[in-house]
Amino acid sequence: MMSLASFLLASAFSLAIIWLLRVSDAKLARTAKIKRMQLSPTLRFILAACVCLPGAILIAIGHSGVFLSWFGTLTVIGWLIALQRPRPESSIS
């Protein structure tokens, strides 16, 4: 139960940041012709590092199984987030 909670928490945290990175992505905004959330490259770099933070914590506390599940979830859900085509009127400015 403890590992399920840590898995859900770690995945939710990282996926939320992945979503933030997506809505502030310059190339996506250019190709989909939408306005994007303006974030500085430094902040985006920090956010990208934060995506990996739960993984580092899971490894540090010895939850290697939860780490693998978290990493796998990130790749699948991350792909599904990236696959969605943004709607122009719902863009974040």
Added chain:
Amino acid sequence: MSFVAKATTQRLLAVHGWSGTILGLFLYLIVVTGAVAVFAGELRTWSQPGLDNQAVFDRPLKLERPLAPTLAKLSESVSEAYKEEVQISGRNDGQLQIVFHGHAKNDQGKTEDTRVLHVLDPSTHEVLSREEGFQSEMPPPPRSALMDFIVTLHVNLHAPDPWGLYMTGILGFVMVIATVSGLILHRHIITDLFVSPRLSSRLLNSRDRHTLAGTWSLPFGFILAFTGAFFSFALTIGVPVLAFAAFGGDTDRLIEVIQPIEIIAKSPGQVASIDEIIADSSARVGIAPSSIRLADYNAEAFSVRVNHLPLEGGINGVSNLYDGSTGKFISIAPFVGTTPSAGSSFASLMGPLHFGNFGGLVSKLVWGALGAALAYVTLSGLQLWVRRRAERPAWAWMNNTVILTGYGVPITMLGAAFGYFPALGLSADASYWTALGFLGSAAALLVLGVLVRKAARLTLILQWTMILALALTPCLRLSFGGHSWFELMQRQDVTSLAIDLLFWIGAIWGLVSMLNIKLWPSKTVETRSVPAE
């Protein structure tokens, strides 16, 4: 940013595309059956009435009373020739199994494993059945012919050993090559991570879809392909080559070295209590064992290896080694060899990384999703390669083959279920009818492929076939002796209930997509074409 020169890129693209095209259809079959095989335990329980809710590899041993008196009693009735090793493990039907092992020459003059197999009630230790003879003569363990068929299809394509394993090993390497070459080929791997597929052209859209899926699933694509190839080649090539190099081809001697039967102490006549050993091991690890192995049980000194499943949050199980004569704890047994090593740690990771069974249903769901994502990468890559050559007439048949395989693999697996369930209900040979169901549906699809040349029409027929097959599969299970939903609830088997529902959800989803039914108001805005970058 490009890592390599243009000419190298073109060569890599050719390797990436052609290796995928030539073997991609088989690779897709392996990936889809692999994604299903992740849930082998759950699907086994779902498809075969009478099996325990949890597969034997997913739960600790049911030890409801002391084992020592039972072991001593059974040992008296077994000849010394069968006491080279004793294995105590669970079974998929929830019973306990105690097997005494030995070796003897069979009719062909070859040395074969001999066994005395006892099946016991875990609560009373009453012997429910006893079988004695060569391993090949033993009755198969409780199983589901349907899942055995699908797992074997994934492992060796039902080809005779070692050729089937060679084939799946090669397919694993093809996927490794495709993953590595894809990584090198993709010039904007970081900047394209969030670029959703563009709509400017069908070809560009296909490329974006394949690249996006491939990029995100790259780490696990490599891991699953590499570990799969490892399993295919470790036993078929690795072990014989090592045995040839170090032991003149004697593979038994090699296995004795890499997984030795440990003779630890000499205390003649003394036998430690197996229950005390189990209690000590359980206390050290924190959970009950999943299996126990007593090596050299007929010798003056023997060892006891107590195996435990991974702890919560972990990947690998733990094996504790004890002196069987004194009951003294010796050490945590490494996966390979007698002392911990990097090689042993590396080898011990292969299973969990490939099967994804270390974290219960959660890790299995993640691994199943990874399998589905990789199936999409494989199929979208094939489609992309074919669409790039769409104007050449010779490639038109390949387009139809990709469509046929894309829908055909899941349909033929459902076809196997259509053979299996009636055979189960009518007490016919379930293995035979499962294979016939698979081959029959594959033959029907081949005929369909020959008769229907238009890709759009072929797709439409296959989609409707899949929806129908998905909808009918739980009906077949329920009609031919499978547990009813009421019985499943009584058995607290929520997973089987969920599997039935998932089939119907899949069918309804397909139906909604096919009929273009809007379940909720959509705010879709017409998207303008954008130039390719």
